[in-house]
Amino acid sequence: MIVKALRVKDLIAAVALLIFSIVMYIGTNNLQMLTNSQIGSDFAPRLIAIGLFILSAILLVQVLMDFVKASKKYKPEEVEELVEQKKIEEVGEEGAKIPDKTRYINASLTMILIAAYVFIMPIVGFLLGTIAYLMAQFCLLGDRKYWNIPLFIGLAIVVPIIIYYTFRVGFELRLPAGWLG
Structure with missing residues (x-):
């Protein structure tokens, strides 16, 4: 039950x-x-x-x-x-119950997004790659009628910058820089 x-x-x-x-x-x-x-x-x-x-x-x-x-x-x-x-x-x-078909499609698309993120990160760098990944993931998982694009953009930009500088300055570790050098 x-x-x-x-x-x-x-x-x-x-x-x-x-x-x-x-x-x-x-x-x-x-x-x-x-x-x-x-x-x-x-x-x-x-x-x-x-x-x-x-x-x-x-x-x-x-x-x-x-x-x-x-x-x-x-x-x-x-x-x-x-x-x-x-x-x-x-x-x-x-x-409301989410149909099983939609769940499987979202899970599959999430796996594809993660694979693409891992592939593009060395090329475009952590910051740009993470911003693009987060925007795509927010849009994929959020119900279209509840999308808050300014919030998505803000989070997609602020969170990677905080993570990047935490690792770079706080832990003295380098993350992939890509085009940004």
Whole structure:
């Protein structure tokens, strides 16, 4: 039985991502140090693993809290009856269900965008490549009627600049410069 309050898929994803982040963090111990600076090749993967762990833990807590709320709100037999009557759906009352075909198309296009991003980054550099990627990804994932182009442009420009200068000045690491030199 799949009920929004139980969010079984989210529970499975949270646990799988928690395990993956732990394995990823442990795996960074085997990375070779390629530089003499304090920040080595293990820094970024560890940072990502920690971030993934934190976000997965938050998702797990949210799912468990929803489960507790649902168990207080409905008795098990009421939940089964509501599911059978189609009064409770997987997405709940506030959201519209996204068709499976659209999900697969968006996932496929996202993978193509990521591959293109990896391909063009050495050519055009981190800043221009990331700006183009973020704009395309925002437009792909956002519902067209809710597009906020000024917000998309602002985020697509500001976020890569902050990341670039954080790595360049703060960590003294170089990101691909491309045409910008």
